[in-house]
Amino acid sequence: MGDSKEGAVLDRVDISGIPTPSEQIEFLQKIERLLSEGQFVASYKFALLRALADLSVELGDDSGHALPIPITAIAEEFVELYWRQVRPIYEQGQILRQNTGQQAKIVQIVSRCISRYCGNLSQFQKNYEDWNRTILEVAQVIRLMPLWRLQVVGRRSDEFLYQHSESNESIILKGGVAFCFRRFYSMIRNMVEGSWINFIRSLNLYKLGESLDLPEFLFGSVRAPLSALQPGLLEIQNGLCFYCSHPIRQDSAIDHFIPWSSYPSDLGHNLVLADARCNSKKGNLLPAEAHLEKWLIRTHSFQGNLEDLFLEVNFPFEYPLSVAITRWAYAQTDETNGVTWNLEDERELLTGQWRSLLGPEVTKNTTNQ
Ligand SMILES: [Zn+2]
Incomplete structure (x- = not known):
């Protein structure tokens, strides 16, 4: 049978x-x-x-x-x-x-x-x-x-x-x-x-x-010691919350840009510093496309600083891999008409802008030496 x-x-x-x-x-x-x-x-x-x-x-x-x-x-x-x-x-x-x-x-x-x-x-x-x-x-x-x-x-x-x-x-x-x-x-x-x-x-x-x-x-989500990144990220972000741009006081949280619940990645580029309010409002949602643009700008403008920081505190990173995971997350959310998080309780559908932001898909079967 x-x-x-x-x-x-x-x-x-x-x-x-x-x-x-x-x-x-x-x-x-x-x-x-x-x-x-x-x-x-x-x-x-x-x-x-x-x-x-x-x-x-x-x-x-x-x-x-x-x-x-x-x-x-x-x-x-x-x-x-x-x-x-x-x-x-x-x-x-x-x-x-x-x-x-x-x-x-x-x-x-x-x-x-x-x-x-x-x-x-x-x-x-x-x-x-x-x-x-x-x-x-x-x-x-x-x-x-x-x-x-x-x-x-x-x-x-x-x-x-x-x-x-x-x-x-x-x-x-x-x-x-x-x-x-x-x-x-x-x-x-x-x-x-x-x-x-x-x-x-x-x-x-x-x-x-x-x-x-x-x-x-x-x-669980804490495989690598995230707290070591805090001072460095605070400096790179000029003391501001990644999402709402308000000054961060004592209540900061290391936030997984692509949520851990979507994909459990411990790679450095995926981490941003947010205030506790944004961190909790965002929950397990994917950030809106405006945040994606910000994330890419931050990564390009501070590529060197970020990688120095990751090396200094011994934190794993691999930028092309982070981009591949990010592209996957947006594609799946788009495919299912899922919502993203903007600020506070705002929800947004994707417009497709993420495609042009992330650029064409690169086949990367050759990266595992
Ligand atoms: Zn905030």
Whole structure:
């Protein structure tokens, strides 16, 4: 039963074009099935799905084309995801189990690196030799384990997401797949995180005290120390709130320009300083196009100062990636006629100006060396 219905999303490798509504629904159903039925002893499948969704946003576009993804790029996503989760839960130094048997290999690798770099991820990333060696080691585990198993449900393999490329260095997301990951990013992220949380909870019943907020611990927003950026941003913004331009007194907040709830990016350029009022009024909405223009002007005028600041406080940044994420966020909001936030309680629809502000889409599959 059911076997004969497979295949609409399948075999789209060479087809370019936007998937039909029924193909999009089928895609979501298949993701749901992977999460509920795919059998895994480790949490890798969650990390892999999450990595593929993130990389579709970061490297892909909305053309419906197939998208090659280097396995090392997936490995980098794994290290960043587990970096947060593998830190000790309490002072006694225990870490959460991510596997039914012995601790998962990638968790062991990341755990070693966390001790070596005292939990400082950007320090680790700057040590190119060690970072690259670790990424290769993690990529090898991904190649052997979750990559071929992800698409096996029951005993049947349904390669609806990707096929392995001949080089063994990358996979190719089939036509329509990156499109669906981008279109349904929030939904898929919520599905993956929900399943991941349940998985961790069931494996760690004895370790979890009442006081641990598991979702926040695993996926919360403070991964990098934001407060270190405060004085520098205040200076760059001339002491004014990024949004309303009123002088900031004591009530400033570091604000994710593209909200963390839309896309969890810790990249420096995405951060602005706002007063508490604007920060709370903005909530989880995307800023209006006028703010986008301001954001671009700030970034161009203060490119050097910003990057010096990020380097000084050891904060990750990658401007082209921030722009790719920003373009994605505006495109998705535009597509669904979503509203943006201007000031106070003002809501605005997009006019399409964001397209000219952000410039033409650049295919950036070449940036992962
Ligand atoms: Zn303000």
